Amino acid sequence: MVFTNSHCIFLLVTLIICPAICYSQEANSLYTRATYYGSPDCYGTPSGACGFGEYGRTIYDGKVSGVSGLYKNGTGCGACYQVRCKVPSHCTDEGTKIVVTDYGEGDHTDFILSVRAYTEMATPGMANHLLAYGVVDVEYRRIPCRYYGYNLMIKVHENSRFCNYLAIVPIYQSGAFDVEAVEVWQADCKEWKGMRKAYGAVWDMPDPPKGSLTFRVQVSVNGEAAKWVQLTDVLPDEWKAGIAYDTYLLLD
Secondary structure (H helix, E strand, C coil), rough: CCHHHHHHHHHHHHHHHHHHHHHHHHHHHEEEEEECCCCCCCCCCCCCCCCCCCCCHHHHHCEEEEEEEHHHCCCCCCCCCEEEEEECCEECCCEEEEEEECCCCCCCCEEEEHHHHHHHHHCCCCHHHHHCCEEEEEEEEEECCCCCCCCCEEECCCCCCCEEEEEEEECCCCCCEEEEEHHHHHHHHCCEEEEEEECCCEEEEEECCCCCEEEEEEEEEECCCCCEEEEEECCCCCCCCCCCEEEECCCC
């Protein structure tokens, strides 16, 4: 067979690109270990370190997780991952899709899954066998969160006190964004006023501005440069603790 210059160029490009594609696909998955925690109904816990409350117990049908290194001082709260266990006889190829709602450390594990999330990794009839392992090797990758029918919402934390103290929690955070900063527009001074990262996904400030409140959040994805997203007139003049307010924004 005679190879022309064009054939040689094609083969060279193929040899260069193919390993790069294989490497990038492999690089999407990381390896660690996972365990689970018990709860009466197999859901999450409302007392998770992210501050999500009841939302953190039932979101994703209770398929939630505490994490250690991925917690990132609370910036990792609300992130979604696909987690697949590595016991061929017991585990599906799809695994489970979870959202981070808590902090937790186990036996050299990065994930402490709810029972619902842990058993979803199992093939039919193998859930109890997988539970008996207690800890399993897993591979995982960051995936975009999907909350069909929901926009990003700002929940006023239950500890807030109108009008002297405001704490908020972003919920239904779609996409693969991390929230790195939150600011409130102070109309009388014509300036943005930063909120404090209280803990987990909770941002707070004493003596918030009066009237309806406009926020902006600084978000980043996959280590790219952060950008500001404005949320106009999210909270009404007389906001109430425990209420989640729609931003009418879908982060994706």
